[in-house]
Amino acid sequence: MDCKEIKESLPAFQDGEPAAIPAAEIEAHLAGCGPCRAEAEALQQAWTLFKSQYPPAELPAELAVEEPAFQPAARFGWVRTLIWAGAAAALAAALYLPARKMSAARAAAEKRAPLGLEEAAAPAMAEWSLTRRRAPEKIALAWAREIGGAPE
Amino acid sequence: MDFETLYRQQKGGVFQLALRLLRNPEKAMDAAQETFVKAFKAKDSFRGESKPSTWLYRIAYNTCLAYGDGKRALPQSLDSAELFDAEQAEPDGAALREELRSQVARALARLPEDDRRLLCLQMEQDLYYEDIAHILDCPVEAVRMRVCRARRRLKEILSPMLEKKEGGNGLQRN
Numbered sequence: 001m002d003c004k005e006i007k008e009s010l011p012a013f014q015d016g017e018p019a020a021i022p023a024a025e026i027e028a029h030l031a032g033c034g035p036c037r038a039e040a041e042a043l044q045q046a047w048t049l050f051k052s053q054y055p056p057a058e059l060p061a062e063l064a065v066e067e068p069a070f071q072p073a074a075r076f077g078w079v080r081t082l083i084w085a086g087a088a089a090a091l092a093a094a095l096y097l098p099a100r101k102m103s104a105a106r107a108a109a110e111k112r113a114p115l116g117l118e119e120a121a122a123p124a125m126a127e128w129s130l131t132r133r134r135a136p137e138k139i140a141l142a143w144a145r146e147i148g149g150a151p152e
Numbered sequence: 153m154d155f156e157t158l159y160r161q162q163k164g165g166v167f168q169l170a171l172r173l174l175r176n177p178e179k180a181m182d183a184a185q186e187t188f189v190k191a192f193k194a195k196d197s198f199r200g201e202s203k204p205s206t207w208l209y210r211i212a213y214n215t216c217l218a219y220g221d222g223k224r225a226l227p228q229s230l231d232s233a234e235l236f237d238a239e240q241a242e243p244d245g246a247a248l249r250e251e252l253r254s255q256v257a258r259a260l261a262r263l264p265e266d267d268r269r270l271l272c273l274q275m276e277q278d279l280y281y282e283d284i285a286h287i288l289d290c291p292v293e294a295v296r297m298r299v300c301r302a303r304r305r306l307k308e309i310l311s312p313m314l315e316k317k318e319g320g321n322g323l324q325r326n
Contacts, residue, residue, distance in 0.1 A: 011303040012296050015274070017281045019296070045314045046307040049256055050271060054172045060181050063163045 003029075006036050010043055153204050155195050159188060162205055165276055166212045172272040173216040183219050187212040206283040209276065213269075213287050252313070259309050267302035274299065 005021060006029050012019035013026045030037050166187055170180035191211050198207055260268070273284050281299070285292040307314070 007304075008300055011300045012281070015281070015299070017296070042307050042311065042314050043303055046310045047303060049310050049313065050260065050306055051275060053253065053256055053260060054168075054272070054275060057168060057171050057177070059164055059167055060177070062181065063167055063184060 003033060003036050006030075006033070007039050010036075010040050014040070014044060014047070153195060153198050155192060158191075158204050158208060162208055163188070165205075165278070166208065169209065169212055169272065169276060170216050172275065173213070173269060174219055179219050183212070183216050187215045190215065202283065202286045203278075205278055206286050209273075209279065209283070210287040213273065256310065256313060259313070260306075262309050263302075263306060267298075267305055270295075270298055270302050271306065 006026060009019035009021045009026055013021075013023055019026065030040060163184070167180060167184040170183040170187070171177060174180050174183060187208070191208050194211070198204065201207075202210075263271075270284070270288075273279055273287065279287070281292050281295045285295045288295065
């Protein structure tokens with residue numbers, strides 16, 4: 001591998017991150033290449049100098065507190081929890097009961113009125129066909145005319 | 153995600169990052185607090201696609217970008233001969249270090265701001281390339297290339313100040 005590839009991999013290698021070239025190969029190359037070794041040292045020194053410009057700063061008092069300022073005080077947390085739980089239960093009941101009534105009413109209505117015109121009309125058509133004694137395919141058309149809607 | 157634990161563990165790191173990015177303690181304080189407010193409001197949207205700390209640092213980074221980078225005016229061109237005057241003129245160690253520090257600061261003002269921000273992120277010990285990729289919303293390979301480019305530019309800018317050591321193998325890990 002050439003020195004250009006090695007130099008491009010040096011920052012990742014020095015950061016302990018996976019590089020394009022395996023670390024063992026970089027180490028072996030550096031052991032035998034003066035210019036690449038000098039490059040690695042210069043990169044390391046520049047990085048150290050950069051970091052020296054940002055020494056750790058003391059945490060301001062507002063952030064030094066244990067409890068974040070944007071959260072409400074936890075002194076009576078259990079009371080607040082109870083109140084919220086009760087409110088949530090009341091809201092759920094207020095929404096659930098009417099919905100239950102509604103679905104019960106819907107089920108009753110569906111029992112009285114079966115789905116589909118064919119199902120609704122089947123008993124009437126059966127009785128009507130017996131009295132009229134017509135072929136089944138004509139029964140539907142005649143029946144439709146009788147109840148109104150189909151053209152003559 | 154246990155937000156209170158996350159807050160206690162990361163509040164220092166978030167503030168340090170904000171201070172490095174903004175270079176102003178008051179702005180850094182405001183940005184750090186705003187970060188935690190945003191994170192608290194959005195905590196239910198965290199889906200575990202990264203570490204909680206990485207998710208938090210992403211919010212912090214974007215918050216600091218919105219605050220502005222506190223960029224100072226570029227210095228006039230530096231004469232490399234001037235850079236070592238302090239060594240002869242001032243024998244006192246502390247004063248020498250301070251002078252060197254201000255020289256480095258002036259040199260670093262020439263570093264592109266994107267590079268500087270990237271290197272500030274790298275200083276967080278918990279953040280690896282994969283985490284930085286998540287924060288910057290780019291592929292890991294792009295982070296690797298950008299870090300390489302930034303560190304080489306850094307080396308070029310600071311080269312007049314770098315010690316020339318004999319020997320060694322440059323294998324020191326960061």
